Amino acid sequence: MQTTIKQFKKLQPSKFTAFTLNRISFVIIGFGILVRLVQYLFNRSLWNDEAALALNIVNRSYLELLQPLDYNQGAPLGFLMVEKLAVQLFGNNEYALRLFPLVSSIASLFLFYHLAKRCLQKPAIPIALTLFVGLEYLLYFASEVKQYSTDVAVAILGATIGVSLNRKKIEPFQLIAYAIGGAIAVWFSHPAIFVLAGVGIYHVLAGWQQKNREKLIIVLAVTSIWLISFASLYFLSLRNLGESAYLLRSWTNKYAFPTSIFDINWSYLRYIKLFKDPLGFSEPLVIVPRLVCLAGFISLWYRKREILFILISPFLVTLLAGYLQKYPFHSRLVVFLTPFFILGIAEGSYFIWQKTCRNKLTAIIGMLIISLLLAVPIANATHRLVQPQTKQEIKQVMSYVKTHQQPGDILYIYQRAEYQFRYYAAKYGYREGDYIMGIDDLDEYDGKGMSEQEWQRYQNDFDQLRGKRRVWVILSHITHVPNEQQRILTYLDSMGQKIDVFTVPGSFAYLYDFS
Template sequence: MKKRPLFLPFRSPANPFSLEGLRGFLAPYPLVLLCIVAFGCALRAEQLLWNRSLWLDEAFLALAIVERPLSTLLALPLPYEQTPPPLFLVLVKMFSTVAGTSETALRAIPFASACLALGLWPLSARRHSRSCLLAGAFLLAVSSGGVYYAAEFKPYATEALLSVLFLLAARRFLEGEPLPHPAGWAVLFALAPWLGFPTIFLLAGLAGGLLAARRSAHNRQGPAWALLAVGGLSFLVMYGVYARPASATQLRAGYWEAFAAPLPTSLSAFLWYGERASQVLCHFFGLQHPWQGAVLAGLAVVGAVAVLRRDRAYGCVLTLPIAAAVLLSMTGRFPLHERLLLFTLPLCCLLLAEGLVALGARFGRVRPACKWLPAAAVLALLVRPMAAAVFDPGSFERQEFKTISAQIAQARADGDAVFVFQAAVPLLEYYGRQDPRLTGFTPLSVTRGDPSSLDEAVRTVKAAGHGWVLFAHVRQREERLLEAAFEDGGAVRQRLAAKGVWAFAFDVKRP
C-alpha cells in the first residue's frame, strides 16, 4: 500500500461543513503543522491561565467595562481618556455580562483571537512553499508578542487576527477565485475598522496588491475593489464619529512623540529606522540584545526582496501595510510603538520565513546540508525566549498588584493608613470592587511635573503618622521623590516588592 506523504499542498474544500468536506479538510493537513499550531495555542493558554494581575493599560479599559452599561459604553471621554476600537470594547462588554469581569473573562476575546489566527494560518499555504509555511507558523507560534498579548485585555491580538483574515482575502483576490460567502466577507470588511484601527494599513496592502496584479490573467477584481470600498468607507465613518473626537490628549501625545518616525533626510534618521526595526522585532520575539533584532530585520528584508521578485502583487500585500504605517508615522499621527505594530506580526513571520527559505537555498548551493544553517541560527536566537515562555510563563512583563496588596493587608497594623500612589490608582479602582480588604486603601495622585502637587501629597501621607504607600508600573521622578522624602527622615520601617509593584511602610513618629 502506498503511503501518503507527510506534506501535501493544502486545499480548502468547497463545503468544509459536510462530513466529506471535513475529511477533505483534515486529510492533507501536515502533521508537523498541526503540532506547531497546537503548541502555539498551548503557550497562549498557559499564559492566560497564569492569571497575572491586570497591567496598567488593561486597568484603564477594565474600568470602562465595570463602570458603564452597554448603552453608554462608548460615550466620550472614556476612563483615563482611552480610545480602544469601539467594536472590540462592545464585544468584551457583551461577553462580560455572561462571564463576569475577572481578568480571565476580560482577556478571553484576545485569547480566542490569537488562537484563531494560528488556526487560520495554514489557509495561506497556496502563496508559499511548504518550508515557508512551516517556518512562518513556528515563528508565529513561539513569538513572545503573540503569546503575551493573547492574554492581555487590549485589542492587539485581535488586530493580528485581522491581518491573517486579510491575507486569506488577498490569496483569493490574487488567484482570481470568488470569495465563499461574499455577504460574510462584506460584513467583515465593514466591521474590521471598528475592530482594529490598523485596518486602514491592511486595506492599503490589499489595494497595492490588486494594482500590481491588474495585468495578470485574473481579471475578477470588481468584487475585490467593492470590498475595499466598503472597508474604506467604514473606516472614514468610524474615524469621523469616534476616533477623531477621541484623538490623543496632550499627555498621551507627549508619550507617543518619541515613537513618531522622522523624515529620512539624514543619516541619524536612517539609523533611527534601523534601531526601531530592531527594537520591534526584539519585542515580538522576546530577544534581549539589539543585534539580535538587527539580524531578524535583515532577514525580513531578504524575505521581502525574495517574495517581491517571485510574486510582486502578493509581496505588496505583505510589505505595504508596514510601509503605510511608517509613512503615516512621519506625519505624527501613528507612533511606531511595538504593541501598536503587533498587527504586522503575521506579516513579519511570513517575511522572515521567506528570508530563511531564500538564504537556505543559497547556502544549499555550497553544500546541501548547509541549507539548514539560517534556520538553525534563528532557532538558536529563539531558544531562550521560547524556553521562558514554556517553563516560566511569569517571566513576561506584569504588575502583581494582587500579590502585594494581599501582603500589605496581612502585614497592616491597626490604624495603618494605606496610600496607593499614581499609576497604581487604576488598579485599585478595579480590584477594590472585588476584594473587600482594599476598601480602606486611599488613592493618592499628583500632577506630573508640578512640585507643589507632590509636596501636598507628601504632607497628606505624613499627616497619617504611620501606614503604607503602594506604587506600581515604573519609578518616575515623583515616585522617587516621594520615597526619598521618607527615607531621608528614617521613617521607612519595612519594604515589600513584587514584579512591577513595590511598597514601603512608614512611621514618621519613629525615633
C-alpha cells in the same frame, strides 16, 4: 519489518514530505496554544494600562463606551463591546477580560497557518509557524486586556482576503464575504484599515495595469464597502481619538512620528527597529532576521510578486499614516505588522537553505542562520511554559496589606498605582475614604522624568503624613521613571521609621511610622 521498509520506499517523496510537514505544523500550533493557555491560567494581576481600560469596560454601559474613554485610553468599539459582554457573562475578573484576547491569539495561529500555505513553499511553513508561535510580543498580548492580539488576527484575515482576490474566478458569495469581513474588521481593529487599504490599492493598480475591467469593478465595489464602514467608524469614534492632544504629544516624544515630511531617514529606522520591537530580536543578532527578511522579499519578487506586494503594502500604508501624523509607528501599535515580516523571514530562510544546501560547508552556514532565527522564539515559548510572565503583581500586595492592616492604619496609594488599586479595591473590601490617593503626576505637562516642580508636589503630599503612627505606602507601575522609587523611599526614610516591607514583581508595600 522488511514489508514495512518496502511500503515506506513506495511512498512518493512529495506526499511523504507534505504529510510530515502538515503534522509538524499542527504540533507547533498545538504547542503555541498550550503556552498561551498556561499564561492565561496563571492569571497575573492587571497592570496599569490594563486596569485603566478595564475600569472603562466595567464601569460604563454599552452606549457610554461609544464616548471617548477615560484615563487617556483608546480601543476599537467592537473590541470594547465584546469585552463588556464577556464581563456580563462571566463576571468582573481577569479571566473574563482576557478571554477575547486569548481567543483572538489562538485564532490567529490557524489564520496565520492558512495564510502561510498561500504564500510560502511547504518547507518554509514550519519556520514561519515557529517564529509566530514563540515571539515575545505575540505571546504576551495573548493574555493582555488590550486589543493588540485582535489586531494581529484581523491583519492576517485582511491579508488573506487580499491573497484570495488574486483568484481568477471568485464566486459571488465569496465577494460578499470579503466585503462584509473587511467592513466588520475595521470595527475590531484600528490598524485594520491599513491592511485593507494596502490590499485595495494593490488590486486596483493591478487591475488597471492588466486592463482587467471586470476585476477592477469587483475590487472597487468591495473596497467601497470597506471605505463606507470605516467612514462611519471614523465619525463615530476615531475622530475624537485622533484629536487627543495628550496622545499625540505622548507618541511624538517617542519618535513615533517623523519630524517632517522630508524625514526620509525615519522610514529606514522604523524598518530597522521593527525587528527589535515588536519582533523581539536583540542585538547583535538582530542583523540576521533583517537580512534574511530582505532576502525573503527578494525571493518573493521573483517567485510570487503579487504576494510580496500584499505583504509589504500594510507596512507602507502605516508609514504614510505616520508621515500624516495620523497613526504612531511604534512598538505595540505596529505588532499587527509582525505576521508579514515573519513570512518574509521564513521565505528568506528557505531561500538561503536552497542556496546553501548544495555542499557540506555552506549547508552548515545555512543551518546556523536558521537556528539563530528559531532560537529566540523557541526559548521564549519554552521559558513562558515553565515560568509565566509577571508584570505588576498588585493583588499580592493588597492581600498582604489587608491581612496585616490594623485599625487606624492609613493607606497611601502612589499615584501611578491608581488605576490598578481602583480596579481591585472592592475585591479587597476597600471603599472611597479608606485610602489616600497620591497626587497626579505632571508627566502630562512636562514629559517623562520627575521635574523639580513635580518633586515638590510629592514632598508636599508626603509631608501631610507626618505625625501618623502607621502608614502603608503602596507602590506599583513605578519603573516608569528611573530612580523615582529610590528617591521616594529616601525621603520617606527621612520622615520616619520603616516597620515592614512586602515586595513582589512590579509592586511594593512599605509600612512606616511617621510619629
